[in-house]
Amino acid sequence: MERLNEFSRLINKVYYNLFVELDKKKKITFNFTKEKRWDLLNQIIKIKKIENYLEIGCDNNHLFEKINVSNKIGVDPREGGNVRKTSDEFFKYNKKKFELIFIDGLHEYDQVNRDIENSLNCIENDGLILLHDCLPSTLRSQAVPRYSYYWNGDVWKSIVKFRHHENLNIKTIKIDEGISVIKKCKNQNILNLNIKDYKNLKFEDFYNNYKDYMNLINYSDFIKSI
Numbered sequence: 001m002e003r004l005n006e007f008s009r010l011i012n013k014v015y016y017n018l019f020v021e022l023d024k025k026k027k028i029t030f031n032f033t034k035e036k037r038w039d040l041l042n043q044i045i046k047i048k049k050i051e052n053y054l055e056i057g058c059d060n061n062h063l064f065e066k067i068n069v070s071n072k073i074g075v076d077p078r079e080g081g082n083v084r085k086t087s088d089e090f091f092k093y094n095k096k097k098f099e100l101i102f103i104d105g106l107h108e109y110d111q112v113n114r115d116i117e118n119s120l121n122c123i124e125n126d127g128l129i130l131l132h133d134c135l136p137s138t139l140r141s142q143a144v145p146r147y148s149y150y151w152n153g154d155v156w157k158s159i160v161k162f163r164h165h166e167n168l169n170i171k172t173i174k175i176d177e178g179i180s181v182i183k184k185c186k187n188q189n190i191l192n193l194n195i196k197d198y199k200n201l202k203f204e205d206f207y208n209n210y211k212d213y214m215n216l217i218n219y220s221d222f223i224k225s226i
């Protein structure tokens with residue numbers, strides 16, 4: 001785990017378990033497909049004949065280098081891609097439109113919300129916004145502040161928030177740590193929860209309700225639906 005030393009890790013773990021939520025060691029088994037995110041993205045690119053792709057958070061280009069499109073932009077303040085900025089800095093001046101956006105930057109609720117809002121402003125009308133790491137299997141893998149090496153962050157809370165939107169249809173594919181797909185169209189399965197602060201949701205809530213919260217779909221059914 002880069003940029004987090006053992007001392008911070010321990011402090012974050014104690015803080016989270018004392019003041020946010022105690023780890024009861026519950027685990028969800030998702031049975032993800034053998035296909036990975038690049039298989040999904042390249043299928044979408046092929047089927048929808050996509051030419052303009054944006055990736056937020058590229059790391060070592062594990063995904064970015066496998067994307068087969070003529071125009072691709074990869075934004076990362078640290079490494080990978082071809083734009084050395086944070087997503088906020090990039091979106092502030094961006095005028096381009098994209099048919100496919102993959103959000104995989106800082107996996108924390110407030111940042112993910114901004115990345116989704118900004119992506120909605122530059123996605124083509126029938127384009128797709130995808131988010132990685134939406135299905136954490138344990139409390140520690142979604143805890144913010146982070147204390148686990150293996151980490152998805154709390155992206156799932158942003159999905160719960162946006163699933164209330166009338167004009168956004170959102171599904172979560174059971175592939176590669178969970179990939180949610182946002183499309184601008186009438187929400188066919190609106191989530192109606194009386195929640196004031198989505199950030200305060202707990203892993204216990206996710207554990208008990210993830211099927212409703214995330215609107216799960218199999219990889220093959222999703223590909224058929226494109």
Ligand SMILES: C[S@@+](CC[C@H](N)C(=O)[O-])C[C@H]1O[C@@H](n2cnc3c(N)ncnc32)[C@H](O)[C@@H]1O
Nearest residue numbers: 057058059062063076077078086087104105106
């Ligand atoms: C999980 S990695 C991305 C992995 C890559 N998309 C893939 O599929 O292999 C997350 C990346 O997000 C970057 N990142 C962190 N904060 C960011 C921000 N505010 N804007 C854009 N990228 C950010 C990190 O530097 C890191 O390289």
